[in-house]
Amino acid sequence: MDDETEKRLTGILRKLPAAQAGMLLEFAEFLLGRHGAAGPEEGRTRGAVEIPALVEIPRPAEETVVKAVKRLRATYPMLDARKLLNQTSDLMTQHLVQGREAIEVIEELEILFRSHYEKLAGNDKD
Structure with a gap:
């Protein structure tokens, strides 16, 4: 360096x-x-x-999709944001453009980030 x-x-x-x-x-x-x-x-x-430990950030009772993405990125700082970009963008588009409920999108985002973390940690079940 x-x-x-x-x-x-x-x-x-x-x-x-x-x-x-x-x-x-x-x-x-x-x-x-x-x-x-x-x-x-x-x-x-x-x-x-x-693999670094997760940064546990509790999910607030009311949360927007954008804030959920920010929270999840802070929870999983070890994940490569580029690898999550397409899937995250698709879910945000479903909410913003297609009117999908925020809670459903946030649930899927939680699963998405967790599965990428499990894969990185070698704990994926695939």
Whole structure:
């Protein structure tokens, strides 16, 4: 990592509240496990990936679809948003354009994010 990137990352980390700084650290450790050169001092074998714990954010009683997507992205920061984009957009379109009930769309979004997480963690049942 070059000095400029390191300075930017350190600056961002210092400005974040403690909870979000912890999330950033967990995500950085996840990326290191997946893409970094983990040494034997870390006790990891090449290819072993530790999936960060979920950031449990309770679902509010009343929630819009847009807020649900934001909540789920914060709950599952380890997921690649690009892989979820098409399915998430389809569900939002069903709600906004086709008039599908928000609660139904939010339920499907919950399932979508959970299934992507399970697949990443290697717990999918497929």
